Amino acid sequence: MIDLAQLRREPDDVKAALARRGISSAQIDALIAADVEHRSAMQAAEVLRAQVKDLSRQVGLARKAGDTATADQLAAQSREVGDEERRANEVAEAIGHTVRDLILDLPNLPAPEAPDGEDETGNVELRQWWPGMEDGAPFPTFADHQKVPHWDIGADLGILDLESGVKLAGSMFPLFRGDGSRLVRALGALALDRHADAYEEIRPPTFALTETMMSTGHLPKNEIEMYAIERDDLWAIPTAEVPLTSMRRGDILDEAELPLRLTALTPCFRREAGAAGRDTRGLLRVHEFDKVELFAYCTPEQAPACFDDVLARAEGLLRELGLTYRVLDLCAGDLGTSSARTFDLEVFSPGVDRWLEVSSVSWFRDFQARRANVRYRPAGGSPTLVHTVNGSALAWSRIWAAIVETHRQADGSVSIPEPLRAFFGGRAHLQRR
RNA sequence: GGAGGAGUGCGAGAGCGGCCGAAUCGGACGGUCUCGAAAACCGUUGUGUCUACGGGCACCGUGGGUUCAAAUCCCACCUCCUCCGCCA
Numbered sequence: 001m002i003d004l005a006q007l008r009r010e011p012d013d014v015k016a017a018l019a020r021r022g023i024s025s026a027q028i029d030a031l032i033a034a035d036v037e038h039r040s041a042m043q044a045a046e047v048l049r050a051q052v053k054d055l056s057r058q059v060g061l062a063r064k065a066g067d068t069a070t071a072d073q074l075a076a077q078s079r080e081v082g083d084e085e086r087r088a089n090e091v092a093e094a095i096g097h098t099v100r101d102l103i104l105d106l107p108n109l110p111a112p113e114a115p116d117g118e119d120e121t122g123n124v125e126l127r128q129w130w131p132g133m134e135d136g137a138p139f140p141t142f143a144d145h146q147k148v149p150h151w152d153i154g155a156d157l158g159i160l161d162l163e164s165g166v167k168l169a170g171s172m173f174p175l176f177r178g179d180g181s182r183l184v185r186a187l188g189a190l191a192l193d194r195h196a197d198a199y200e201e202i203r204p205p206t207f208a209l210t211e212t213m214m215s216t217g218h219l220p221k222n223e224i225e226m227y228a229i230e231r232d233d234l235w236a237i238p239t240a241e242v243p244l245t246s247m248r249r250g251d252i253l254d255e256a257e258l259p260l261r262l263t264a265l266t267p268c269f270r271r272e273a274g275a276a277g278r279d280t281r282g283l284l285r286v287h288e289f290d291k292v293e294l295f296a297y298c299t300p301e302q303a304p305a306c307f308d309d310v311l312a313r314a315e316g317l318l319r320e321l322g323l324t325y326r327v328l329d330l331c332a333g334d335l336g337t338s339s340a341r342t343f344d345l346e347v348f349s350p351g352v353d354r355w356l357e358v359s360s361v362s363w364f365r366d367f368q369a370r371r372a373n374v375r376y377r378p379a380g381g382s383p384t385l386v387h388t389v390n391g392s393a394l395a396w397s398r399i400w401a402a403i404v405e406t407h408r409q410a411d412g413s414v415s416i417p418e419p420l421r422a423f424f425g426g427r428a429h430l431q432r433r
Numbered sequence: 434g435g436a437g438g439a440g441u442g443c444g445a446g447a448g449c450g451g452c453c454g455a456a457u458c459g460g461a462c463g464g465u466c467u468c469g470a471a472a473a474c475c476g477u478u479g480u481g482u483c484u485a486c487g488g489g490c491a492c493c494g495u496g497g498g499u500u501c502a503a504a505u506c507c508c509a510c511c512u513c514c515u516c517c518g519c520c521a
Binding site: 039042043045046047049050052053055056057058059060061063064071072074075076077078079081082252382383 | 450451452480481482483484489490491500501502
């Protein structure tokens with residue numbers, strides 16, 4: 001949620017920033033007008049309210065003095081003002097709802113450094129990395145044995161059983177087996193271990209209440225993307241960002257606690273409603289996948305360093321796994337609703353011959369914190385909204401695909417990246433059994 | 434799931450329906466004292482919102498209701514504690 005006070009203070013700056021995301025100034029003017037109306041309606045109601053309180057006090061005094069006639073008269077008067085106040089209050093509340101609806105409809109202001117652009121074509125590629133690059137190796141030329149899609153490799157090695165997944169839960173719910181399942185587990189464990197030095201590991205609930213989904217902004221806007229368990233008013237989380245952001249909802253954090261860094265491995269559920277038939281083969285797009293999230297509540301001053309740390313950790317894992325990837329600086333028009341700045345990491349997967357998004361590192365400034373009301377108390381100051389930063393490190397189903405394609409050998413086996421071997425009893429290869 | 438009990442400020446804890454936004458104790462912060470510290474004493478100490486900057490209004494688990502007036506009465510819900518049942 002954007003800052004109404006800032007909008008009142010510098011409407012033109014807000015308009016200019018949001019124009020970069022395609023928000024019309026008319027939409028913002030509507031909010032400003034509703035806000036002005038809301039405040040005057042509220043004041044009108046408050047004046048009446050103050051009168052009722054004052055009259056009531058006098059009723060009490062008159063009654064105590066035994067002056068029943070005056071007391072009754074004042075009570076009648078107060079009742080009248082009270083009725084009036086009730087009506088004024090209803091008006092103010094209705095306008096308040098309008099203001100809320102309008103403001104919730106607005107995305108975050110893009111950071112000035114975010115590049116211009118309307119959609120993903122405006123994103124700027126910052127860099128690429130591939131194994132051996134530092135030693136002067138050129139961009140990898142992948143051999144034919146690597147140009148096999150992971151669903152074929154998975155079936156060949158007996159480690160991915162998409163048919164069984166379909167039988168159990170429908171399409172786009174993968175089922176891993178044997179070493180495939182072990183690989184999923186190893187990746188999650190590896191990442192949690194790598195982040196344990198600075199991030200507290202959390203194992204949150206997999207479901208969240210409507211209220212929680214609202215506070216992170218995933219509802220009501222993206223309702224169609226969420227799995228719901230209506231009977232219990234629960235939603236399956238689309239990312240650990242939901243529980244992590246809401247964990248300290250409504251709290252005033254101690255400045256000494258910041259930056260408060262958290263990490264969590266959770267399943268993530270996405271209905272992918274608008275994507276029927278698009279890039280949906282194998283593990284390219286699935287309804288459920290495991291992801292390790294890195295998250296930080298921090299002061300505005302700490303935010304850039306927190307952002308860099310999340311990005312560095314996500315990249316570090318990709319390098320450890322020997323994968324080729326690139327870093328994209330998302331343009332203003334392609335930013336997620338809540339984000340001010342986002343870098344995406346895309347891994348190159350030779351079997352499907354595509355770049356696959358495996359991480360999205362975002363800086364939300366105080367946009368999320370305002371809605372979730374998470375604050376900290378600066379030394380000697382009054383409570384101030386924190387900044388939030390998060391990023392995936394990493395989304396494992398697509399990494400799984402990239403690993404088996406990238407590290408496939410001529411004999412059909414898959415070489416296990418060094419850091420994962422401990423999870424396979426020291427074995428160096430996945431092979432047909 | 435059943436039966437009881439409880440939810441008030443940073444913590445503990447009071448609060449005949451009417452100067453209660455809330456006693457008291459503790460904590461924290463500031464000061465006096467001290468070479469310094471402890472002790473003692475004095476003072477400060479919720480959040481939000483609007484403002485004609487005088488103040489106003491809201492918030493005592495949440496949401497409704499009664500009343501001239503609700504932390505205080507009524508209803509529903511949520512959470513926690515105790516006991517019983519069930520269970521990985």
